[in-house]
Amino acid sequence: MTPLFTYFIRLADILSEKGHFRPDAMKRVKATREEEIKKIKKADETEKNEERRAEKEKEKRRERDEKVRGMSTEQQRKFLEKERASDMRKSQKGKTMRA
């Protein structure tokens, strides 16, 4: 074990002495790193888009709730019915298939 441990410590010296590679040797390494960075950036972007969408939905819901509260009971009932009808129409739209 000891020779390996000693070597492990001396690795730092070996690396600083010999650890300079020709550019085309490092090409592959650099390419991998670039790919990884791209992947991470993409994941980040998708996350941000998701967040933005969630935010918008929340906004819409809040607005709708505000409206509902402002109306009287009768109007509220009518409003909710209209909403339910339009929601059903929307889901139906998704289910219809082209012949």
Add this chain to the structure above:
Amino acid sequence: MYLQDFYAEFFIIPFIVLVVVLHVWGSRKNKRKAKAWIGAMGPVLQKEFACVGFEGKKTDFKEMDFTAGASHVLPGEAIKERSSSEFIAYATGRANIAFVDIKLTMSKRFNPIQRFSETAMGFLFESMPAPKERMEATSFVFDGREGEIVPSLMRAAAEGKPQERFSSKYDGFVWAIVHKEAMKQLRDGRYDLSLTTTRDHAKLPDWATVMSESAEITETMLTPELCKAVESAGENLEALVVSDQPIDQPKT
């Protein structure tokens, strides 16, 4: 008051004694192992580093005797007990290396019940392997940044003194020699190793394989001295990793 009333105690007291004895014996055994380790590796560290252990820089550097005291008493400055199954050591003060962190993990000899359940979990769930006894050493190299880290050098830089120093910088890469049995777990568990490809090498023994990003790097890193050292270390070697990437996947 009859003797029969104390039947329960007749069982419980020996049991308590047994638990206590087991605990003391187990933790002492672990300490003994840790001491044996630092006894063997301490001199190596002392040769390479200016400052071994946690006491801070000593102006009159004296050779530490790592074997002093009873076999289970640790040379407290060199190696510390973090818990009855974990020991840590530290060294600093060397060209090219900022410091070395060492952690010895041992099985919980003092608590056979916990040990048994840990092993059982290792069989049932692949993601939680039974803890093995291992020594992990991490060497944090300067990579050219001594000026930022070492106080005396920082002062020199501030005063405008010239810094003649061979650069400790080197091109970043990920490279490792690993034991084939550990390979899968290392590749899955570590982001930096997942960037490598695995290939056997004729110069290495059968149980070992190389994980590298490029053949050129392997050629440079796999010196005959290293091969010999790996052979003499034997199958106890789990992995030797050189890396400039983090272990967990970065998010930014």
